[in-house]
Amino acid sequence: MLQGFSERLYTSPFSTYLRTEFWIIPVSQTIHILCVAIVIASAAAISARMVGVMGRDQPLADFAKARAVWVFAALIGLVLTGSVQTLAEPEREFGNPIYLTKMALVLVATGLSGVFLILLKRQTPLSTGGRIFGFLLVFLWALITICGRWIAYL
Template sequence: MNPLAAPLALDGGALGHLMRSARWLYPIVEIVHIFGFVLLVGSVLMFDLRLLGLNRQLPLTLMSRHLLRWSMASLLLVVPAGLLMFSAHPQDFIGNRVFLLKMTLIMTAGLNAAIFHTGVWRGVAKWDSGQAAPASARAHAALSMLLWLSVIACGRLLAYT
């Protein structure tokens, strides 16, 4: 069975047709997607900047609890909006190298976050406030920033590829 059969079937479906034919639906969904990414990447970047040493007096655990809520809430906007946009032109997206790179970068960013939270983050009590985060935590933060900014660049480049 072709693993692309289900995504490509969206092209002929009612949802894909609606996304292509309703004049303002695609732009509205795209705005929701962008707004969600602002919340997601903004939250991530604020946390990463703190890990890199900005405002060391702010406890990381407190920032994490606060910003994680915003990150999770943003996924309620980003994921459904992204799927709706994908449903409008699945064949175009699946064949687009920039889209595939964007998806790979998102998965890599998620993996980076998972490794960070199951690894170095477990020792945060030692460097929660007033001290520099360990080099490995700073490396995760720098990689996170690079990955998410690259995701944004790919998302923007999709309009031109």
């Protein structure tokens, strides 16, 4: 089913345009990588704050909220640039189990990030489990980054 859809999408005028304009894919990939860096750096900073390594002068909720704006702006950038890359080469993406794994991990990490922010907004104190949760988020975003790099090689 995905293969037929991918083939039709690949031969569409829009997909062809994205592939043949020499600047679109490199610019999209560059912006995508910068957005990934923002997400990873923000998640790492929040985790570092959770364990008291940085930003101790600011409440965790305020610290996380300030970085969440960057994360969600970067996520919008990732969706837009990822869509360009997927539309340009749908067969490469939809036929790749690493791509599908990456997309599933993105959904999980985004959902867990939302839960984390809701807990902070409610002023729920973070126990050791909360700190582990923070490290899990960093791990998930790092794993998503690794999957993103491996898509090109499988």
